[in-house]
Amino acid sequence: MNCKELAYMLADYIDGSMDPQLREELDAHIAMCEPCMIFTKTFLVASDKTRQLRKEIEYKIPPEVRSRLETFVRAAALKFPEKVNEYREQVERERREKVAALLKAAIAGRLSSITALLVETHCAGCPECKEYFDGLLKASSPAAGDPPMLIDSHVTRLMESLPPGEEFFLA
Amino acid sequence: MSAERWKEDEVLLESLRKGSPGAVDEMLRLYQGKIFNLAMSILKNESDAEEAAQDVFMTVIRKADTFQGNSAFYSWMYRICVNTCLMRLRGKRRTDTVSIEEFMPVFTDEGMHASPMDDWSKEVERNALNEELGRMIRKYTEELSEKYRVVFVLSDVEGLSNEETAKILGLTVPAVKSRLHRARLYLREQLSRYLREGKAS
Numbered sequence: 001m002n003c004k005e006l007a008y009m010l011a012d013y014i015d016g017s018m019d020p021q022l023r024e025e026l027d028a029h030i031a032m033c034e035p036c037m038i039f040t041k042t043f044l045v046a047s048d049k050t051r052q053l054r055k056e057i058e059y060k061i062p063p064e065v066r067s068r069l070e071t072f073v074r075a076a077a078l079k080f081p082e083k084v085n086e087y088r089e090q091v092e093r094e095r096r097e098k099v100a101a102l103l104k105a106a107i108a109g110r111l112s113s114i115t116a117l118l119v120e121t122h123c124a125g126c127p128e129c130k131e132y133f134d135g136l137l138k139a140s141s142p143a144a145g146d147p148p149m150l151i152d153s154h155v156t157r158l159m160e161s162l163p164p165g166e167e168f169f170l171a
Numbered sequence: 172m173s174a175e176r177w178k179e180d181e182v183l184l185e186s187l188r189k190g191s192p193g194a195v196d197e198m199l200r201l202y203q204g205k206i207f208n209l210a211m212s213i214l215k216n217e218s219d220a221e222e223a224a225q226d227v228f229m230t231v232i233r234k235a236d237t238f239q240g241n242s243a244f245y246s247w248m249y250r251i252c253v254n255t256c257l258m259r260l261r262g263k264r265r266t267d268t269v270s271i272e273e274f275m276p277v278f279t280d281e282g283m284h285a286s287p288m289d290d291w292s293k294e295v296e297r298n299a300l301n302e303e304l305g306r307m308i309r310k311y312t313e314e315l316s317e318k319y320r321v322v323f324v325l326s327d328v329e330g331l332s333n334e335e336t337a338k339i340l341g342l343t344v345p346a347v348k349s350r351l352h353r354a355r356l357y358l359r360e361q362l363s364r365y366l367r368e369g370k371a372s
């Protein structure tokens with residue numbers, strides 16, 4: 001081991017993740033090499049001091065910022081219930097649109113291969129969904145209205161199991 | 172993180188979800204200082220940090236309902252804060268950061284220390300210099316690029332573990348560890364130069 005390797009291995013040495021044999025080598029080097037001895041000592045002292053002075057290094061929130069922030073957040077939070085409902089409705093709307101788009105893509109045979117595989121696997125174990133999808137394909141047009149609740153929830157879960165960013169239909 | 176913090180977080184999250192009166196005050200009491208500190212250490216500007224903190228709390232209120240609970244609440248909040256701040260930094264001119272490479276220890280081709288070492292550990296251990304050192308450490312930290320600064324602040328100022336920091340920043344644990352180590356090597360070097368020059372004058 002040389003001084004350079006030692007300097008970059010200090011992190012493992014300190015957090016105890018270094019394997020015992022390397023540790024012995026490192027200790028042996030420090031015992032023989034004065035620069036490394038001083039380097040390690042000053043490194044440890046500087047790191048400990050930093051943690052000890054944590055509160056001094058921290059940015060204190062100025063009183064006027066604190067009170068402005070409180071006023072702002074409190075006022076905004078008064079509209080909280082409406083905002084949450086709005087948000088929930090939006091999420092639900094987006095979900096229903098996605099389910100409808102998936103069913104449409106299934107009829108048109110435009111599901112992405114990963115989605116088609118997911119649907120197929122699911123239908124193999126779920127008679128309700130199998131019947132529904134078979135029916136769709138036979139009629140080759142979307143059923144009127146939303147799908148039955150059970151199908152709806154299964155399709156939703158299926159879409160949620162897609163990796164993030166994965167499109168479920170072919171462009 | 173302490174058990175009390177977990178408990179407090181759980182109660183807070185529950186009351187935010189229900190929209191209970193007092194939930195917002197409780198959130199501010201627990202997190203206002205921390206979020207401001209984190210935002211300041213990334214943005215280094217008080218009015219930017221204030222606006223970022225507003226955004227963070229609004230996002231938390233709006234999304235508390237959809238929070239999945241597969242990470243700790245405070246780490247979710249820190250994550251929102253880091254993302255909000257980095258978004259604000261985007262497109263802004265980066266101000267006066269130093270290159271960390273200039274402050275890494277220097278070695279010969281054989282990998283030996285290239286310059287003599289000065290042992291200032293005793294000086295620093297004494298608490299007489301604390302105020303001055305705190306000021307210097309903050310100044311040196313501010314000069315780091317945010318890549319290192321954020322890791323340093325979460326680990327050494329907020330006291331989070333490498334695992335927690337990695338989760339918040341979306342980094343691997345080895346990446347966090349290596350950035351943190353380089354930040355500490357840099358601090359050692361800066362302090363060393365400061366103390367040596369201080370002595371010479």
Ligand SMILES: [Zn+2]
Nearest residue numbers: 002003033036
């Ligand atoms: Zn050495």
Ligand SMILES: [Zn+2]
Nearest residue numbers: 126128129154
């Ligand atoms: Zn099914």
